[in-house]
Amino acid sequence: MRDLSVLIIGAGFSGLGTAVALRREGIDDFAVLVRADDVGGTWRDHTCPGAACDIPSLLYSFSFAPNPGWSRTYSGSTEILAYIRRIADAHDLRRHITFGADVTGLGLPTHPRWVCPPPESAPATASNTKSTASCSPPDSTSGKPEHPSPSPAAAAATSPPNGTAAPRPTRASTSRAYPNLFITAGPDSGPGHNSLLVYSEAQINYIVHGIRTILHRNLATLDVKKNAQDTYNRRIQHRLTRTTWNSGCSSWYLTADGFNATMYPGFATRYKRQLDHLDLDHYYLSHTPAAEA
Numbered sequence: 001m002r003d004l005s006v007l008i009i010g011a012g013f014s015g016l017g018t019a020v021a022l023r024r025e026g027i028d029d030f031a032v033l034v035r036a037d038d039v040g041g042t043w044r045d046h047t048c049p050g051a052a053c054d055i056p057s058l059l060y061s062f063s064f065a066p067n068p069g070w071s072r073t074y075s076g077s078t079e080i081l082a083y084i085r086r087i088a089d090a091h092d093l094r095r096h097i098t099f100g101a102d103v104t105g106l107g108l109p110t111h112p113r114w115v116c117p118p119p120e121s122a123p124a125t126a127s128n129t130k131s132t133a134s135c136s137p138p139d140s141t142s143g144k145p146e147h148p149s150p151s152p153a154a155a156a157a158t159s160p161p162n163g164t165a166a167p168r169p170t171r172a173s174t175s176r177a178y179p180n181l182f183i184t185a186g187p188d189s190g191p192g193h194n195s196l197l198v199y200s201e202a203q204i205n206y207i208v209h210g211i212r213t214i215l216h217r218n219l220a221t222l223d224v225k226k227n228a229q230d231t232y233n234r235r236i237q238h239r240l241t242r243t244t245w246n247s248g249c250s251s252w253y254l255t256a257d258g259f260n261a262t263m264y265p266g267f268a269t270r271y272k273r274q275l276d277h278l279d280l281d282h283y284y285l286s287h288t289p290a291a292e293a
């Protein structure tokens with residue numbers, strides 16, 4: 001197995017967008033694993049007649065890949081898939097991709113960073129499996145290593161998803177006790193009124209910032225603090241109480257017991273702003289033994 005800095009799971013918009021951003025940062029030692037036999041994700045899978053986006057295509061595009069040639073305001077799935085394929089080819093991403101690789105679980109490594117697709121489309125990724133690594137760090141912000149590095153044995157052990165418990169991430173991107181794991185289009189990142197790609201690009205920016213931090217500081221782990229995650233989720237849930245989604249109607253945005261772990265209760269500009277900066281005070285950092293010496 002090659003030694004890689006980053007592992008990306010999924011080759012839809014989010015996975016490929018992350019790959020492009022990593023390349024832009026000069027990070028080229030990453031692999032993309034995808035269970036399908038082509039790029040495209042949702043847009044490869046949805047081929048039913050009439051499938052199309054419902055956000056104008058000019059907005060449902062990545063900012064780094066503008067496409068003035070969309071044939072319709074709301075383009076169909078074939079055209080969107082062709083757009084995604086062009087991104088993969090233009091950025092020479094296929095050489096990083098292993099197709100037909102169905103990820104059924106993730107151990108907790110001491111090194112690679114990974115980026116996962118949305119939990120609902122990734123039934124067996126670390127975003128909904130539970131690592132048995134014991135992580136109960138002291139809440140300290142000293143410059144010393146703050147987090148016990150998990151032993152490889154603990155890191156490799158995973159157990160099945162935890163019932164119906166809804167995910168509780170921080171800034172929709174990182175989740176406590178899953179160090180070095182970044183989630184795209186995950187919980188609390190549903191736009192409702194805008195293009196997911198606007199949100200996705202903001203997340204990718206945050207994720208690449210995190211990966212860059214890990215690599216440049218030679219960190220073993222970057223793991224969000226419980227109090228940072230709890231505070232973030234409390235605020236999100238409070239703001240959600242004032243939205244239509246939480247007004248008492250049932251919908252697919254809610255879990256069976258009525259919890260909303262799906263939507264972001266605010267404007268896209270606000271969502272983007274909160275991801276412009278990675279606040280390291282919100283994270284436990286642990287260093288590799290070499291860096292500590």
Ligand SMILES: Cc1cc2nc3c(=O)[nH]c(=O)nc-3n(C[C@H](O)[C@H](O)[C@H](O)COP(=O)(O)OP(=O)(O)OC[C@H]3O[C@@H](n4cnc5c(N)ncnc54)[C@H](O)[C@@H]3O)c2cc1C
Nearest residue numbers: 010011012013014034035041042053054055103122195196
């Ligand atoms: C008909 C339709 C219309 C839509 N219209 C809009 C719209 O107008 N605006 C909008 O913002 N959004 C729209 N969406 C939502 C759309 O899903 C997202 O915008 C976007 O395509 C999600 O991209 P993604 O890369 O995050 O996830 P996906 O496209 O779901 O990609 C996930 C990738 O991960 C891979 N994968 C998943 N699990 C595993 C695993 N365990 N192992 C290996 N690989 C795995 C999959 O094969 C895939 O490559 C629409 C969706 C549909 C179906």
